[in-house]
Amino acid sequence: MPRRRLRSRSLRRIHVKLPGGSTVLRYARRKPSHAQCAGCKKNLSGVPRLSSTKMHNLAKTKKRPERPFGGVYCSRCSRAKILEMIRK
Numbered sequence: 001m002p003r004r005r006l007r008s009r010s011l012r013r014i015h016v017k018l019p020g021g022s023t024v025l026r027y028a029r030r031k032p033s034h035a036q037c038a039g040c041k042k043n044l045s046g047v048p049r050l051s052s053t054k055m056h057n058l059a060k061t062k063k064r065p066e067r068p069f070g071g072v073y074c075s076r077c078s079r080a081k082i083l084e085m086i087r088k
């Protein structure tokens with residue numbers, strides 16, 4: 001029976017094969033879900049799947065794409081948003 005704190009399904013179970021031939025269970029945190037576009041709810045590319053603490057340590061340019069609305073809207077929705085702002 002694993003330790004009580006490891007029984008939760010919030011931790012992933014990873015079977016690791018050791019050099020001796022035996023396999024052991026390792027426990028790791030699950031990755032957070034993908035960042036989603038605010039307009040069409042599509043997964044955003046260019047935004048890493050990291051926890052907020054690890055994201056905090058990344059450089060600003062590695063957190064989201066370098067364009068207006070980068071990290072909030074996908075490229076198609078951001079293009080539409082910019083055109084909408086120009087037409088007003």
